Amino acid sequence: MNTAKHLMVDIEAAGKTTSAALVSIGAVFFDPATGAMDESFYAPVILSSSQYYDGDIDASTVEWWMQQSDAARAVFSDENRCSLKTVLEQFSNFIKVSAGESDVYVWGNGPAYDNAILSHAFRKTWIRQPWSFSKDTCVRTMVMLGRQMGIDPKNELPREGEHHNALDDAIHQARYVSIIWQKLFAVQQ
Structure with missing residues (x-):
């Protein structure tokens, strides 16, 4: 049986457009019906490598990064950073191994941000x-x-982890999406 798997993705980038240069990718498989978390992925990207593959760097986003915590900005000097192509190959392999033959629903913030930036990066690296x-x-x-149902777990759920760490953000997003999902489907029962 081919069951669907849900993957929450969060990226950190140096811009706001779909061609933004990637800084890091975080992802976690989760079950929105139960809130259970499964395998996770995190990889920081060498910013100049993202730029090499036509990733845009936006001055206002760089200024925003300069105002973030030391822990958040540490991604730019993380000793585990790899080229964009290497990170995307690792990410693709993570999805294939973790999901097997299952369909994968990839969750991200907005139709023009996380998923769109990743799609652009995959195209530019020919992966x-x-x-x-x-x-x-x-x-x-x-x-x-x-919010239409009267709940706002995005803002009310206690935050764990570092803000603007892609994996911590993905886990937080998976937690509040699961709460909303469960409320939506509880209404139908």
Whole structure:
């Protein structure tokens, strides 16, 4: 049986457009029906490598990064940084190994940010994107639906981890999307 798996993705970038240069990728497989977390992925990217593959660096985003915590900015000097191509190959392999033959729904913030930036990076590095465009799924839409139902776990759920660490952000997003998902489906029962 081919069951779907859900993958929450968060990226950190040096810009705001779909061609933004990637700084890091964080992802966690999760079950929105239970909130259970599964395998996770985190990889910092050498910024100049992202730029080499046509990633845009935006001055206002660089200024924003300069105002973030020391822990958040540490991604730029992380000794585990790799080239964009290497990170995307690792990420693609992580998805393929973790999901097997399952369809993968890839959750990200907005139709023009996380998933779109990743898609751009895969195209620019000539690596096949490991999920179907039809499986792009929107966190922001879920947040809006939750607020329409009178809940706002995005802002009310206690935060764990470092803000603007891609993996910590992905885990937090998976937690609040699961709460909204469960509330949505509880209404139908």
